[in-house]
Amino acid sequence: MIKMGKTAGDSFHPAAALDYLPVERLQALQLKRLQAVVQRAYERVRLTRVRMDERSIRPEDIKSLEDIRRLPFTVKSDLRDTYPFGMFASPMEDVVRLHSSSGTTGKPIVVAYTKDDIEVWSSVMVRSLVACGVGPNDIIQNAYGYGLFTGGLGAHYGAENLGATVIPISGGNTDRQIMVMKDFGVTAICCTPSYFVHLVERACELGEDIRKFPLRVGVFGAEPWSEAMRNHIQEQTGIKAHDIYGLSEIIGPGVGIECQCQNGLHIFEDHFYPEIVDPETGEPCPDGVEGELVLTTLTKMAIPMLRYRTRDITAIETNSCGCGRTLRRIRRISRRSDDMIIIRGVNVFPSQIEAALLAVEGTVPHYLIVLTREKGLDRMEIQVEVTPAVFSDTVGALEKLQSRIKKSVENILGISVGVRLVAPHTIERSMGKARRVIDHRNAGS
Amino acid sequence: MKLHQLSVFLENKRGQLSVPLKILACAGIDIRTLSLADTEQFGILRLIVSDWQKAKAALEAEHCVVNVTEVVAIEVPDRPGGLTEVLRVIDDAAVDIEYMYAFTFQSGRAVLIFRFNDPDAAIEQLQKEGIEVVGSREFQESFPD
Numbered sequence: 366m367i368k369m370g371k372t373a374g375d376s377f378h379p380a381a382a383l384d385y386l387p388v389e390r391l392q393a394l395q396l397k398r399l400q401a402v403v404q405r406a407y408e409r410v411r412l413t414r415v416r417m418d419e420r421s422i423r424p425e426d427i428k429s430l431e432d433i434r435r436l437p438f439t440v441k442s443d444l445r446d447t448y449p450f451g452m453f454a455s456p457m458e459d460v461v462r463l464h465s466s467s468g469t470t471g472k473p474i475v476v477a478y479t480k481d482d483i484e485v486w487s488s489v490m491v492r493s494l495v496a497c498g499v500g501p502n503d504i505i506q507n508a509y510g511y512g513l514f515t516g517g518l519g520a521h522y523g524a525e526n527l528g529a530t531v532i533p534i535s536g537g538n539t540d541r542q543i544m545v546m547k548d549f550g551v552t553a554i555c556c557t558p559s560y561f562v563h564l565v566e567r568a569c570e571l572g573e574d575i576r577k578f579p580l581r582v583g584v585f586g587a588e589p590w591s592e593a594m595r596n597h598i599q600e601q602t603g604i605k606a607h608d609i610y611g612l613s614e615i616i617g618p619g620v621g622i623e624c625q626c627q628n629g630l631h632i633f634e635d636h637f638y639p640e641i642v643d644p645e646t647g648e649p650c651p652d653g654v655e656g657e658l659v660l661t662t663l664t665k666m667a668i669p670m671l672r673y674r675t676r677d678i679t680a681i682e683t684n685s686c687g688c689g690r691t692l693r694r695i696r697r698i699s700r701r702s703d704d705m706i707i708i709r710g711v712n713v714f715p716s717q718i719e720a721a722l723l724a725v726e727g728t729v730p731h732y733l734i735v736l737t738r739e740k741g742l743d744r745m746e747i748q749v750e751v752t753p754a755v756f757s758d759t760v761g762a763l764e765k766l767q768s769r770i771k772k773s774v775e776n777i778l779g780i781s782v783g784v785r786l787v788a789p790h791t792i793e794r795s796m797g798k799a800r801r802v803i804d805h806r807n808a809g810s
Numbered sequence: 811m812k813l814h815q816l817s818v819f820l821e822n823k824r825g826q827l828s829v830p831l832k833i834l835a836c837a838g839i840d841i842r843t844l845s846l847a848d849t850e851q852f853g854i855l856r857l858i859v860s861d862w863q864k865a866k867a868a869l870e871a872e873h874c875v876v877n878v879t880e881v882v883a884i885e886v887p888d889r890p891g892g893l894t895e896v897l898r899v900i901d902d903a904a905v906d907i908e909y910m911y912a913f914t915f916q917s918g919r920a921v922l923i924f925r926f927n928d929p930d931a932a933i934e935q936l937q938k939e940g941i942e943v944v945g946s947r948e949f950q951e952s953f954p955d
Contacts, residue, residue: 751819751875752875753870753875753876753877756817756819756875756876756877757877758815758817758854758877758908758925759847759854759908759909759925760847760849760854763849763852763854764849785851786819786821786852787821788819788820788821788826788873788874788875789819789873789874789875790873791821
């Protein structure tokens with residue numbers, strides 16, 4: 366029997382029926398698709414064929430889902446090394462769209478979609494929105510950037526295919542965003558969590574109270590954010606804030622989504638097969654144990670991605686979800702290996718600092734981590750903006766605030782940090798992914 | 811009986827003091843008196859101005875963090891021992907002074923601005939001892955533009 370998640374407040378959409386497939390049927394589908402995608406990649410992608418041949422693995426050796434472990438990994442640099450089109454399995458005549466990364470950490474990567482890929486992408490975005498309780502009657506403000514970044518168009522196609530009304534406002538122009546949100550009666554918004562925090566702050570300055578707007582759902586992604594940040598957003602605005610997961614190399618947003626239970630992200634595993642491996646050894650981790658998320662695209666035509674190392678640290682949840690979905694869940698990703706800072710030998714993630722800051726009463730999530738090296742020693746300074754809620758006319762009270770923040774961060778990180786209170790609006794607001802860290806350590810100083 | 815004092819957060823960096831002062835100048839606000847508390851990293855600019863509500867709105871519109879505190883202004887004779895007499899009364903009232911600043915006006919007049927932990931108790935004791943507490947209206951009238 367297929368149990369629908371009506372009780373958890375989902376609005377019904379036919380596409381969401383796939384979220385509730387009985388596990389045996391889901392696994393049978395996964396195996397069939399895995400075999401097909403391995404075959405396709407072996408035949409059409411040189412890199413994959415060479416690596417499989419090196420290991421003496423043939424596509425027909427994949428007889429069960431467990432056999433996926435025999436396949437070689439794919440890593441981000443494979444896409445860079447074969448830039449721009451070396452991983453394509455479809456001829457350009459079948460490719461209907463290209464997206465590309467910003468290339469901030471070197472050469473950009475290029476990803477491609479066939480017509481079928483776009484359809485899959487739209488369908489997983491529809492299912493994501495449905496899981497967030499968004500339906501055809503909703504008016505969705507899509508403030509993800511439109512362009513080469515997958516966020517904008519990914520969410521756009523999903524919203525349209527759902528039958529909702531989509532406002533393709535893209536990122537930036539914050540005052541207009543607030544006007545549109547209010548005047549158009551927006552009920553759901555898609556953007557990065559840090560940009561939403563900025564929107565709320567600006568609305569407040571303009572004398573607008575988002576609580577009084579019809580807005581009720583936020584679909585936030587494209588950067589890691591903490592549970593503390595979610596609580597902050599929900600308490601401040603009265604909306605329900607959902608985490609959405611995705612990455613361009615796999616498809617874009619819509620790889621995973623939090624349902625109404627907000628307790629981990631369901632992976633659309635009929636299209637994206639998840640594994641967790643030890644990031645050092647590459648060996649599989651048992652469910653419930655933290656490791657690196659590895660994804661295989663089961664249906665992707667243009668770029669079939671086998672065992673892609675996401676560099677995102679999470680674990681597969683072992684208990685079933687109250688919403689009734691049979692799709693497995695991963696724990697919210699609070700850490701990306703790419704974001705990790707190593708300071709005096711200790712691994713630090715910006716999201717840990719965010720959680721520590723939000724634990725101190727009255728601080729807002731506008732912060733910047735500045736790393737310097739003084740006399741060969743790494744120093745971390747956390748700049749936090751002063752708000753009217755925490756500002757006092759006495760020096761003593763501000764120094765106490767500083768030391769409360771310092772203690773809160775040090776308790777979590779276990780290393781000493783400096784805290785600097787800075788004037789409001791001095792930390793740059795991002796229209797997309799927030800820049801949290803400035804590293805001056807190799808600036809020759 | 812109490813005056814509204816504005817406090818503004820400043821980073822301890824070159825050029826920071828002129829930011830709020832320019833905003834006040836543009837808004838046509840007169841500064842009656844001010845004091846600056848500083849630490850290595852930040853400072854607090856405390857101001858008594860001609861129109862605190864207008865000043866606060868102007869500063870906040872330009873993203874300054876502003877805090878309003880009630881302070882007590884006392885006029886004392888500008889002579890040796892003038893302040894000591896006032897402090898004796900405050901000590902007797904068992905009220906704590908968070909901070910204070912003073913300025914002289916014309917010749918022979920001195921005004922003390924006090925931030926007490928308990929301004930009402932302080933005012934009561936001062937009045938009992940016959941010391942003049944300057945109210946906001948008198949303050950405006952005594953120190954006109």
